[in-house]
Amino acid sequence: MPADFEALLSKLEHRKLERLEKDSETYKIMASVFDSSTLLTLYHLINRGVFDVFYGAVSTGKEANIFCALDRQGNYVAVKIYRIATSDFKNMHRYLASDPRFRRVPKERRDVIYTWTSREFKNLQRAHEAGVPVPRPIDCEKNVLAMEFLGEEGVPYPRMKDTPPRSPKRVFKTLFDATKSLYQDAQLIHSDLSEYNVLLTPDPVLIDFSMGTDRKNPMGDKLLMRDLENLVRYFRKLGSKTPDPAELFAKIKES
Numbered sequence: 001m002p003a004d005f006e007a008l009l010s011k012l013e014h015r016k017l018e019r020l021e022k023d024s025e026t027y028k029i030m031a032s033v034f035d036s037s038t039l040l041t042l043y044h045l046i047n048r049g050v051f052d053v054f055y056g057a058v059s060t061g062k063e064a065n066i067f068c069a070l071d072r073q074g075n076y077v078a079v080k081i082y083r084i085a086t087s088d089f090k091n092m093h094r095y096l097a098s099d100p101r102f103r104r105v106p107k108e109r110r111d112v113i114y115t116w117t118s119r120e121f122k123n124l125q126r127a128h129e130a131g132v133p134v135p136r137p138i139d140c141e142k143n144v145l146a147m148e149f150l151g152e153e154g155v156p157y158p159r160m161k162d163t164p165p166r167s168p169k170r171v172f173k174t175l176f177d178a179t180k181s182l183y184q185d186a187q188l189i190h191s192d193l194s195e196y197n198v199l200l201t202p203d204p205v206l207i208d209f210s211m212g213t214d215r216k217n218p219m220g221d222k223l224l225m226r227d228l229e230n231l232v233r234y235f236r237k238l239g240s241k242t243p244d245p246a247e248l249f250a251k252i253k254e255s
């Protein structure tokens with residue numbers, strides 16, 4: 001661990017992480033995720049008042065860690081941090097290059113990951129402005145994205161994967177309407193829609209816009225179709241009658 005990292009961590013810990021025990025799981029995850037540049041970014045966000053105190057680790061994914069933090073008013077904030085060292089930035093570069101909003105994608109690992117994070121933030125902004133049920137985006141800098149925390153007392157609402165909805169018909173309709181509004185109003189395709197990326201509040205909310213792309217993406221139709229196939233597969237498995245993906249696709253494309 002570089003000395004400057006240790007110094008920063010102890011400073012940050014002293015001022016803002018005083019509630020964390022040194023041997024807690026959260027502390028260990030933080031120490032493994034936060035390089036010195038990420039710590040500086042967190043400093044900036046703390047100084048801008050985006051959040052104030054880290055509360056706990058929520059999820060460790062393939063590319064990013066999600067933490068729960070508290071702002072000065074005591075509201076919970078979700079903080080998604082892309083790991084610089086272990087993210088598959090070559091894959092990210094490929095996906096970014098097919099999004100018409102990002103014609104010139106940087107090549108360097110760090111810059112690719114920053115662009116990736118900002119694309120996810122922009123996707124959330126566009127979706128939120130269009131009234132699609134998504135976590136409200138709050139701020140983004142470099143590899144750190146802050147958004148509304150969907151949960152209670154620092155515990156996220158369940159994923160649809162873990163807790164099947166009580167009224168599948170209604171939830172399916174809401175998700176279909178959300179996908180249509182995302183396409184028609186926000187001009188976006190989620191591109192990773194599945195029961196893993198829906199939280200039930202109990203109304204469904206779409207999360208994880210990391211793969212979200214502009215609908216003008218040359219692969220757009222394929223990605224939209226795959227999202228709809230995933231939805232239909234999940235709800236049919238629950239025993240719900242749903243139209244065929246091709247029918248839903250046609251309904252979404254008609255403006």
Ligand SMILES: Nc1ncnc2c1ncn2[C@@H]1O[C@H](COP(=O)(O)OP(=O)(O)O)[C@@H](O)[C@H]1O
Nearest residue numbers: 059061062066078135148149150151156207208
């Ligand atoms: N805004 C949020 N509020 C509360 N929990 C969240 C939020 N965003 C993500 N999570 C939690 O973190 C998990 C992973 O988030 P996700 O964005 O899907 O990341 P990944 O890229 O690792 O799949 C989710 O399943 C959920 O439990």
Ligand SMILES: [Mg+2]
Nearest residue numbers: 196197207208
């Ligand atoms: Mg996910």
